[in-house]
Amino acid sequence: MTQSNYSPREKPRWETYSKCIHCGLCLNACPTYRELRQEMDSPRGRIYQMIQVDRGALALGPSFVRHIDLCLDCRACETACPSGVEYGRLVELARSQIARHYRRPLRSRLLRRLFLAGLLPHRRRLECVGMILRAWQQSGLEQLVLQSHLLEALSPRLARIARLAPRLEKPFFTRQLGHVVPARGSRRYRVAFFAGCIANLAFARLNEATLRVLAENGCEVVIPKEQGCCGALQVHAGLRDLARRLARRNLEAFLAEDWDAVITNAAGCGSVLKEYPLLFEEEQPELHPQALRFSSRVKDVTEYLAGIDFNRALGPVPARATYQDPCHLAHAQRIRSAPRQLLRAVPGLELVELKEAEVCCGSAGIYNVVENEMAERLLAAKMRRIDETQADLILTANPGCLLQLRAGVAGSKNPARRVMHVVEVLDKAYQTSP
Amino acid sequence: MQVPPLVQELIQATNEEAVLWRPEDLMLYEYDALSSRRPPEAVVFPATTQQVAAVVKVAARHHCPVIPRGAGTGLSGGAVALEGGVVVSLARMNQILEIDLENQRARVQPGVVNQDLSLAVADAGYYYAPDPSSQKACTLGGNVAENSGGPHTLAYGVTTNHVLGLEVVLPDGCVIRTGARYWDRPGYDLTGFIVGSEGTLGIVTEIVVRLMRLPEAVKTLLAIYDSVADATATVAAITAHGITPAALEMMDGLMLRAIEAATHAGYPLDAAAVLLIELEGLREAVEEEADSITAVCGAHRARQVRVARRAEERELLWRGRKNAFGAIGRLTPSFYVQDGVIPRTRLPQMLDYIAGVERRYGLRIGNVFHAGDGNLHPLIMFDSRDAQQVRHAVKAAEEIMGKCVELGGSITGEHGVGIEKNELMPLIFSEEDLAVMRKLKQVFNPQNLLNPGKVLPSGKMCGEVRVQVSLGS
Amino acid sequence: MATATQAGVAKLASIVGEARVLTDAASCQACAVHGRVPRCVVFAPSAGQAAQVLQCAAEQDLAVIPRRNGTKIETGNPPRRYDVALSLxxxxxxxxxxxxxxxxSVEAGMKWGDLQHFLSRRGLWVPLDPPGGDKASVGGCAAAGASGPLRLRYGTLRDMVLGMTMATTExxxxxxxxxxxxxxxxxxxxxLLIGSWGTLGVITEVTLKLFPRPPQTRTYAAAVASLEEARQLRRRLLESPxxxxxxxxxxxxxxxxxxxxLFGDERFQVWIEAAGSERVLRRYDAELSGWLPKAHSLGVNESNWASLADYPALWLGAWRGAAVLKASLPVAATETFIGQAEEEARASEARLACIGxxxxxxxRLALAASLPPDRLASLIERLRTQAVQLGGSLIVERCPADVREHVDAWGPPGDxxxxxxxxxxxWDPKxxxxxxxxxxxx
Structure with missing residues (x-):
């Protein structure tokens, strides 16, 4: 056998990939295969390419990188896989190899470095950028530019991406860090809330709603001050060293106390928080036990509520609604029934099942920015299915998906439809509760 | 890199996006769900029947083999390029062209995924009956080529019983339509002949299928046994009682544990075997049959007969069953699935025999199969890195096949012959039978350019070497 | 030529024995097909001998028509030539x-009635009610792809044949x-062999899937006033459980x-036969009584169905010289087709009977008219055109010899x-x- 084209540490390994029996049951579950219908862009094909790189039969070069890049890391293939192949782990390790050994074009290198390393991990910088962006939005300039079709003329791609930008609203959630929200009524649980990075700016209202809903359920909620970005996007991009630094910061921030749970409302964050131990398997293994202890506490907010016999004093939220499964909730965390269970408890809410709800909407972290064309194709397919349901309220459980679906609705024939997080529906229902 | 002339012509016949020819891409077309062989010279994704015809003509001019391919989920190597050539992937011809509910028909392109068709008509109360375990990924074109079965074919028949008409591109590029949208069109039943021909007679570019009404009532029973013999005896007894369940599946203890680890469907971990029985139809009939079957199971010492209460529970049990082959990845680095058929009454005898083979070679063999129609799928587990184990796995498989034939059965019930069993064909067919098949194949495929090396024995390779190659060792 | 044939006949006799080759006029006449009389009738006692007979005939260039009871032998065009009737x-x-x-697994010459009788001892059957009824043979039904009303629930021989043995001309x-x-x-x-009407090889053995006979059956008969009502009923039935x-x-x-x-002045009757346990049949009682308000038991039973299965005898007994046709159509077009056929018949002053x-x-249609042969033939052609336009086809199963000269039995072939x-x-190079x-x- 020839030499592996991977470097020895943190690479896709035989023990993991040999579980793939190339049965192909993952093919139609994979969003990129569904669109492109070629093996290279299927989970089975990507694993095969990873194996060939390991065997030295395929270069860690542009072709390999292209196909690994196009993967959404949505992990729908893991749900489909009967053999229990840990595809997410494989693709993340492959990307780590790419990040270390493959030189990308300057523009893409800069974008990644700037956003993933230069911005997300730094709260102050985020706030600064947030304020500038908010000023831009509130001045009406953004509206003007978007309406002027200036961007379309400049670059249609840029124009599409610009429409994905979240609305930034005052006040930012960052000022809540370090605070404690008391339970309403008697305190039954004491939980920590994971606030995220961009969510502090772009989903401050969602975070607040989450706190209220938890309080309604007898939770005293602590928002540890020293927490920061979860590192999910960095893991997806293969920047594992950086992700580990972020993970350590969160381990320190959250392991200071023994919570009933660490709660997040972002499926993408939750999934990586639960998988922190994977980051410390090969590197810094001394932190592995801590990571295990932390991750065992992490709960998605829907998972937590459904698990504690949640407060059913819900007022009516009349709507015809449908629910899109966030990939990192349904596939990575295998949580499908909890959000539905919560939604079915809301009076007046008619929940219509969305066909192919488990197929990615194309959001996938920064995927809709870096792989905008594929993301748009997936969004278009998703919107067709959503249209079929004739729902006027579209629900999901992850901020990234919210942005993507909002862009989809805004560009649709029926832009009046609302897109909300499951928790926001509950918040509303508690408010209308008699 | 220089674009070879063959590829240039293929691009002319289609377009640039429709042709793969770089080695790093072709590498991905050297396998299907059976094995990994050699890459083709090109892969083409035609969008229309005309393009398929044009591609086939180009290949014929270059005297180059053509290998049709759907999703590549086949288990007999039917989609691999044994001798190189052009792989024609029908994966992008995936439109449902027409749904005609009053006539209970659909007209589809071959790349439509089996389950997607059922999904498309489910709201109206219909479905497409043949349900191979790979139905969420496999294509209808592939199903037609392999004449695929599935658990629910016990009551409703296999693919051939649900296909009425085809549009076919012949190896010379001619396009013909066979059959019709109704049964009984006068003339030879070329449709019935082409279904199951494993891509050796023509490339199917359009399919007219029968849709069926979703049943009013469905009941799924799980009968749990402490002995394999009692479970197999129950199967024969159910048949003899005149009940034809929609599905009647058996799994042994080894497989149960793997499946349960994969899907958490609620299968008992300590059982020696279970029967998964599904009844469908009129509410009254289903209830009566459930009662009789429960009685039959009890008479054969079933420890418990559990009825799935909710749809989710039923779905979970089936997901477990349909994921069985994959779940075995948890038990062993490599395995070899067999697909033999025996008369149902011989099941107890056959399972004893398999247990003997297991002991003789010191290999673990899991059993999960369509008990109701005697279609066995022993899964022989081995480690491909151990040459001795590979040899033993091959021998074990051949002995099991031999026993199937001895008991009056067949060497394949639904996976097809392909490159896996073509050399075993003489076990069940005489030289004269095979000569007729060869002659009829020539009628369609005179140059042997279409999917060469499949179905019929070539006599080139002895069994052991062949299977070892197909096992990728 | 005559001597060559005689030599051929002698060779055939050397295969099956003298006693199994008949050349007398009466025997040959009894095996005539569309007026063509073979030179001999050969009885094959086994598949191997049937194959040898075919090979010998091929060598001698003798045309062979395989047969058993001849229940469907009338269907098809007149043979171009015909030397040997090969009886199974x-x-x-x-x-x-x-x-x-x-x-x-049974030999092809077994009669359908004998097969069913044999199976009934164990409460089994092959759920097929072929034209010709009990007299039809297993091989003949397979070669003709024959089926009857039972196909609604059980499909056709295409779905029931598990295996087959055939003799080839080689x-x-x-x-x-x-x-x-x-x-x-x-x-x-x-x-390929099913529905090949004896043109590829001779079916010698058929292996069939068996079914348990249902415990009970019950037929619901009702008057149907119009084709529109029939259409609604058919839709309702197919959409129901x-x-x-x-x-x-x-x-x-x-x-x-x-x-x-008869109920009285009805245009049509519909017969629906349900099978199952008493409890299942009670469900049919309840459902069907809602749909068919005018239904009451006319006492339609197994013997009525049996006489329907032998529809050529039924119709030809009443209407001598009638043409018997079979149209195969998309389900949704069947009532429309019957309506169009009725109109055409009326316009030509022909009588029409149908089993839809x-x-x-x-x-299935019977057409009787006191028309000149070419006019009856062109009426059949018009019906065929309509069937084709509705997406189907039409074959002529029986018709008087003088009409047959003007109309093809099968209709236009496809591509x-x-x-x-x-x-x-x-299969048959010679x-x-x-x-x-x-x-x-x-």
Missing amino acids: KEMNQVWYYEPDDLVI GKVVKTGGRVVKNVAGYDLAK LAPQRMVLLDSTTARLAGAA MTAVGVV DLQMMRRMKQA GILSPGRFVGGI
């Missing part, structure tokens, strides 16, 4: 029977399929001929005719099997 009368053994496995006995219910090993030659065994739409003449009482298996897309011709060429009888002159 002596081939009526059961070769393999495993009732617990629900499988049987003198070989060839096997396809097997004795297990599921089998994809090798090409499915049985599909009910799965009756048979359903036919009969004009009142046919209903009367089949022995049913509307839920499976088959309409797969070339492949069918090549198929025929591969063209000795039922020459000229099949589609496109095959």
Whole structure:
């Protein structure tokens, strides 16, 4: 056998990939295969390419990188896989190899470095950028530019991406860090809330709603001050060293106390928080036990509520609604029934099942920015299915998906439809509760 | 890199996006769900029947083999390029062209995924009956080529019983339509002949299928046994009682544990075997049959007969069953699935025999199969890195096949012959039978350019070497 | 020529024995097909000998038509030539029977009635009610792809044949399929032979899937006032969860001929036969009484269905010289077709009778008229055109010899005719099997 084209540490390994029996049951579950219908862009094909790189039969070069890049890391293939192949782990390790050994074009290198390393991990910088962006939005300039079709003329791609930008609203959630929200009524649980990075700016209202809903359920909620970005996007991009630094910061921030749970409302964050131990398997293994202890506490907010016999004093939220499964909730965390269970408890809410709800909407972290064309194709397919349901309220459980679906609705024939997080529906229902 | 002339012509016949020819891409077309062989010279994704015809003509001019391919989920190597050539992937011809509910028909392109068709008509109360375990990924074109079965074919028949008409591109590029949208069109039943021909007679570019009404009532029973013999005896007894369940599946203890680890469907971990029985139809009939079957199971010492209460529970049990082959990845680095058929009454005898083979070679063999129609799928587990184990796995498989034939059965019930069993064909067919098949194949495929090396024995390779190659060792 | 044939006959006798070759006028006359009389009748006692007879005939260039009781021999075009009637009368053994496995293998010459009788001892049957009824043979039904109203629930022989043995013109006995219910090993030659009307090879043995006989059956008969009502009823039935065994739409003449009482002045009757336990039948009672308000028991029973199965005898007994036709159509077009056929018949002052298996897309018709042969033929052609326009086809099963000269039995072939011709060429290079009888002159 020839030499592996991977470097020895943190690479896709035989023990993991040999579980793939190339049965192909993952093919139609994979969003990129569904669109492109070629093996290279299927989970089975990507694993095969990873194996060939390991065997030295395929270069860690542009072709390999292209196909690994196009993967959404949505992990729908893991749900489909009967053999229990840990595809997410494989693709993340492959990307780590790419990040270390493959030189990308300057523009893409800069974008990644700037956003993933230069911005997300730094709260102050985020706030600064947030304020500038908010000023831009509130001045009406953004509206003007978007309406002027200036961007379309400049670059249609840029124009599409610009429409994905979240609305930034005052006040930012960052000022809540370090605070404690008391339970309403008697305190039954004491939980920590994971606030995220961009969510502090772009989903401050969602975070607040989450706190209220938890309080309604007898939770005293602590928002540890020293927490920061979860590192999910960095893991997806293969920047594992950086992700580990972020993970350590969160381990320190959250392991200071023994919570009933660490709660997040972002499926993408939750999934990586639960998988922190994977980051410390090969590197810094001394932190592995801590990571295990932390991750065992992490709960998605829907998972937590459904698990504690949640407060059913819900007022009516009349709507015809449908629910899109966030990939990192349904596939990575295998949580499908909890959000539905919560939604079915809301009076007046008619929940219509969305066909192919488990197929990615194309959001996938920064995927809709870096792989905008594929993301748009997936969004278009998703919107067709959503249209079929004739729902006027579209629900999901992850901020990234919210942005993507909002862009989809805004560009649709029926832009009046609302897109909300499951928790926001509950918040509303508690408010209308008699 | 220089674009070879063959590829240039293929691009002319289609377009640039429709042709793969770089080695790093072709590498991905050297396998299907059976094995990994050699890459083709090109892969083409035609969008229309005309393009398929044009591609086939180009290949014929270059005297180059053509290998049709759907999703590549086949288990007999039917989609691999044994001798190189052009792989024609029908994966992008995936439109449902027409749904005609009053006539209970659909007209589809071959790349439509089996389950997607059922999904498309489910709201109206219909479905497409043949349900191979790979139905969420496999294509209808592939199903037609392999004449695929599935658990629910016990009551409703296999693919051939649900296909009425085809549009076919012949190896010379001619396009013909066979059959019709109704049964009984006068003339030879070329449709019935082409279904199951494993891509050796023509490339199917359009399919007219029968849709069926979703049943009013469905009941799924799980009968749990402490002995394999009692479970197999129950199967024969159910048949003899005149009940034809929609599905009647058996799994042994080894497989149960793997499946349960994969899907958490609620299968008992300590059982020696279970029967998964599904009844469908009129509410009254289903209830009566459930009662009789429960009685039959009890008479054969079933420890418990559990009825799935909710749809989710039923779905979970089936997901477990349909994921069985994959779940075995948890038990062993490599395995070899067999697909033999025996008369149902011989099941107890056959399972004893398999247990003997297991002991003789010191290999673990899991059993999960369509008990109701005697279609066995022993899964022989081995480690491909151990040459001795590979040899033993091959021998074990051949002995099991031999026993199937001895008991009056067949060497394949639904996976097809392909490159896996073509050399075993003489076990069940005489030289004269095979000569007729060869002659009829020539009628369609005179140059042997279409999917060469499949179905019929070539006599080139002895069994052991062949299977070892197909096992990728 | 005559001496050559005599030499050929002698050779045939050396295969099967003198006693099994008849050359007398009466025997030959009895095997005539469309007025053509063979030179001899040969009885094959086994598959191997049938194959040898075919090989010998091919060598001698003698045209062969295989037969048993001749219940369907009238269907098809007149043979271009005809020398040997190959009878499978002596081939009526059961070769393999495993009732617990629900499988049987029988020789092709076995009569359908004998087979069912044999199976009934264990409460089993092959759920097929072919034209010709009990007198039809297993091989004949397979060669003709014959089926009746039971196909609504059980499908046709295409769905029930597990394996087959056939004799080829090269003198070989060839096997396809097997004795297990599921089998994809090798090409499915049985599909080719079923419905090939004896033009490819001679079916010598058939392995069939068996079914348990239902515990009870009950027929619901009702008057149907119009085709529109029939259409609604058919739709309702197919969309319902009910799965009756048979359903036919009969004009009142046919209903009367089949022995049913009439309600009065109805245009049509519908018969629906349900099968199952008492509890299941009570469900049918409840559902059908809602749909068919005018339904009451006319006492339609198994014997009425049996006389319906032998519809050519039924119609030809009443209307001498009638043409018997079979239209195969998309289900949704069946009532429309019957309506159009009625109009055409009325315009030509012809009488029309029909058995519409509307839920499976088959309409059988009888046309009787005191028309000149060419006018009756052109009426048939018009009906065929309508069937084709509705997406179907129409074959002539029976008609007077003088009409047959003007109308093809099968109708226009499709663009797969070339492949069918090549198929025929591969099986029967000398063209000795039922020459000229099949589609496109095959």
